[in-house]
Amino acid sequence: MTEVLPRVRRRKRQDWAGYVFLLPWFGGLIFMIVPFVASLYLAFTDYDLLTPPRWAGLANFREMLGDATLHQSLKVTFVYTLVSVPLSLAVALGVAMVLDRGVRGLAIYRSVYYLPSLLGGSVAIVMLWRYLFGYDGIVNDLLATIGITGPAWTTDPDYALSTLILLHVWTFGAPMVIFLAGLRQIPAMYYEAAQMDGASKWRQFRSITLPLLSPIIFFNLVQALIASFQTFTQSYVISNGSGGPAGSTLFYNLYLYQKGFAEFDMGYASSMAWLLLMIIAGFTAINFLAARYWVFYDN
Amino acid sequence: MNAPHDGPRLDRRRLLGLAGLTGLAATLPACGRGFGGGGGDDGKIELNMVWWGDAQRAELTAKALDLFQKANPGIKVSTEYQDSSPYKDKLAARFAAGNPPDLMAMRFDSLREYADRGTLLDLSQHAGLDQSALTDSARALGQVGARSFGVPSGLNTIGYIVDKTLTDKYGVSIPDGDTWGWDDLAAFAKQVTKASGGKVYGTNFEPWTVANLLVFARQRGEDFFTPDGRLGATEATVTAWYQLVADLRKAGGIPPAGFIDQNNGASPAQSYLAKKAIASQIIPTNGLLGFNQACGGNLQLLRIPGETRGPRRGQSVDTPALWSIAAGSKHPAETVKLLNFLINDTEAAKAAGVTRGVPANRTIAEAIGSGLEPDNRRSTEFLNKLQNEKLPASYPYPVGASKLTNILKTISTEAEFGRMSPTEAGNQFITEARKAIAP
Structure with a gap:
């Protein structure tokens, strides 16, 4: 208890510096608050972009209940999130652990693996991806050499979403770098002690690595989940904005965009944006509640 | 290496803050930026x-x-x-x-x-x-x-272009472009695919493009959109359209399901025709120069099939x-x-x-x-x-018609992969299109 007081005082002294560094963010916030409030208002209107919005009460939200396309877009987004988030985090952790063993040229590997996560959402990479996975693209050419007839990766509604999940997993670099930093923070003495007690590698992973890394896993999970719900570019480019083939890559955000800008229904699009905000907030809240039971803070 | 307690640590409070901030920032709508206009600086x-x-x-x-x-x-x-x-x-x-x-x-x-x-x-x-x-x-x-x-x-209008270099190579003659029918197209396409040993498909026209279906509907005596802005096409016509496509695919005249990417883009250089994967396709006529340059310079320009066979003409000046x-x-x-x-x-x-x-x-x-x-x-x-000919007029599409693009795309894919029969596709299209165009 006696230690607490000076600690708090020290933190206070440091606080103002933090706020100064945050100033640009607060400046930017003003430009966000206005559209934020505007979209809340528009969510309750009938607004076609070209004529002034008319108050519609809850009509947009009622319409959502019976909108089969909206339900399809929710399904696509949830499937994508539930599959790609755990998968990409697992790959990121796996690669980080391999690199953490002290590979020669670590800096190079780290950069190479990190690169896709910088480029993955970019138009050029998605175009390239479309080319690789085309009906007679390089992937199917390679499969053909070992006697497998590959599917139409991007044009078959049964495969198109999996191709996008693959693209997402490929961009595991960002969480990997964070995992790597986290692994470096785990004191080597824990492993040494465990080894002396004869713990297997798996046992060490479960009892040392996972608990000590759990705050990092949690951070990556929250980040990945939020980002995943907001996926847009990949399907916009692959399907040229249509969400095709047959609605199989119609992400929630893409449908929102279609509604707002292609179908002149910005009121509905705004209410969709708020539903998404609530969904993300809900998932994030569940995440934080669940975290009490599995995230271990070493302080 | 740093001792663990000196380095930056993540505790619950900071994590909450970080995750909250990034989440908030990311869900906020992005501001659009307008671009210039108005008065010039030199009094102009x-x-x-x-x-x-x-x-x-x-x-x-x-x-x-x-x-x-x-x-x-x-x-x-x-x-x-x-x-x-x-x-x-x-x-x-x-x-x-x-x-x-x-x-x-x-x-x-x-x-x-x-x-x-x-x-x-x-x-x-x-x-x-x-x-x-x-x-x-x-x-x-x-x-x-x-x-x-x-x-x-x-x-402009739409026209059918045929790569004569390919048809000559495989010894297939091109039908008369003013009088050919959809059955002639089917026979021609099948012949090309067969003669090339499946290396080149006879044709591909986009069943998901409204302008193509619109011509087909007019040939059958229907206005796709009526002058007073309603949907005039019938379920029978849309079903016939998808039946035509299904038959062509079954006979090998057009590529198998999944071969054609609906979103390949309209640029001549990227077209399947320029890649010599198909021997003919529909284009907007003002694109002829670009396509002919991209395809080797031996393209024939034909009318849309069926112009002389139905109750009336389908093509119009657009x-x-x-x-x-x-x-x-x-x-x-x-x-x-x-x-x-x-x-x-x-x-x-x-x-x-x-x-x-x-x-x-x-x-x-x-x-x-x-x-x-x-x-x-x-x-x-x-x-x-x-x-100079007597053609049906084109009217501006009714409000809501731009939604038909995606509806037709989705249904065409369902039909292409056999997940919908032509009858189901026709029924589904009419149902959704009516809803989209309803005042």
Whole structure:
């Protein structure tokens, strides 16, 4: 208890510096608050972009209940999130652990693996991806050499979403770098002690690595989940904005965009944006509640 | 290596803060940025003109605008262009932001979305615009009732192109392009696929493109959209359309399911025809030059099959884009002057060529005809011949019609992979299309 007081005082002294560094963010916030409030208002209107919005009460939200396309877009987004988030985090952790063993040229590997996560959402990479996975693209050419007839990766509604999940997993670099930093923070003495007690590698992973890394896993999970719900570019480019083939890559955000800008229904699009905000907030809240039971803070 | 307790640690409070901030920032809507317009800094009136297209079209457009600015030293025209799909979205956003361009290229299927909402200038009220040299059907493309909200920037239609180098190679003769029917197309396509050993598919036309289905419906005696803005196509017609496609696919005349990427893009160089994966396809006729360059220079231009077989003609004279003026333009008189120049000035038409199709002004179309490249002359003659025939008129699509693009795409994919029978596809399309167009 006696230690607490000076600690708090020290933190206070440091606080103002933090706020100064945050100033640009607060400046930017003003430009966000206005559209934020505007979209809340528009969510309750009938607004076609070209004529002034008319108050519609809850009509947009009622319409959502019976909108089969909206339900399809929710399904696509949830499937994508539930599959790609755990998968990409697992790959990121796996690669980080391999690199953490002290590979020669670590800096190079780290950069190479990190690169896709910088480029993955970019138009050029998605175009390239479309080319690789085309009906007679390089992937199917390679499969053909070992006697497998590959599917139409991007044009078959049964495969198109999996191709996008693959693209997402490929961009595991960002969480990997964070995992790597986290692994470096785990004191080597824990492993040494465990080894002396004869713990297997798996046992060490479960009892040392996972608990000590759990705050990092949690951070990556929250980040990945939020980002995943907001996926847009990949399907916009692959399907040229249509969400095709047959609605199989119609992400929630893409449908929102279609509604707002292609179908002149910005009121509905705004209410969709708020539903998404609530969904993300809900998932994030569940995440934080669940975290009490599995995230271990070493302080 | 650092001792663990000296390094930065993540505790619950910081994590909460971090995750909260990034989450909040990411869910907020992004601000759009408008772009310029208004008065110039040198006392000139500045008009903003936007359109879609490529660099080649930009160069030709700039030439025509130079002539206008030379003749009107008090007016400066700033232009912006981009691809058609982002163009469409940006245009809507600019209107929403209260910063519409003065003169804009308007999609034929979007005209009424804008016009019916009072955002476009009624051109019939402006004496400065002379549309007298246009045919009635060309003028009708931009008319809603007695009012006029757009002038065709050029005229085109759709045509069937066949790569004669390929058909010669495989010894298949091309049917007569004026009188062939859909069954001739099927027989021809099957023959090409067979003769090439499956290396080249006989044809591919986009069943998911509204303009194609529209011609098919008219050949069967139906208006796809009625003049009063309803859906006129029947379920039987849409079913027949998908049956036609299914039969073609079964016979091998068109590629198997999944081969064609609906979103491959419209550029000739990327087309399956240029890659020699197919031997024929439908194009907008103003694209003939580009396709012929990309495909090796031996393309034949045919009419759409079935023109002489059904109860009436299906093809019509259309426009790749209309020119419209914003009702909120600060300089309507000057913008009308610019539009009139683009439509009725022979030198401007010569400079711009036929990148947007054949000039709607018939006198000018004849005047520039002889100076064109052979391919452009061919597509121009193809269109002029049609203009002299009695064809059904095209009307601006009703409000909501732009939704049909995605509906037809989705249903075409379902049918392509056999997840819907032609009957189900026909039924589904009519149901969804009615809902989309309902007032």
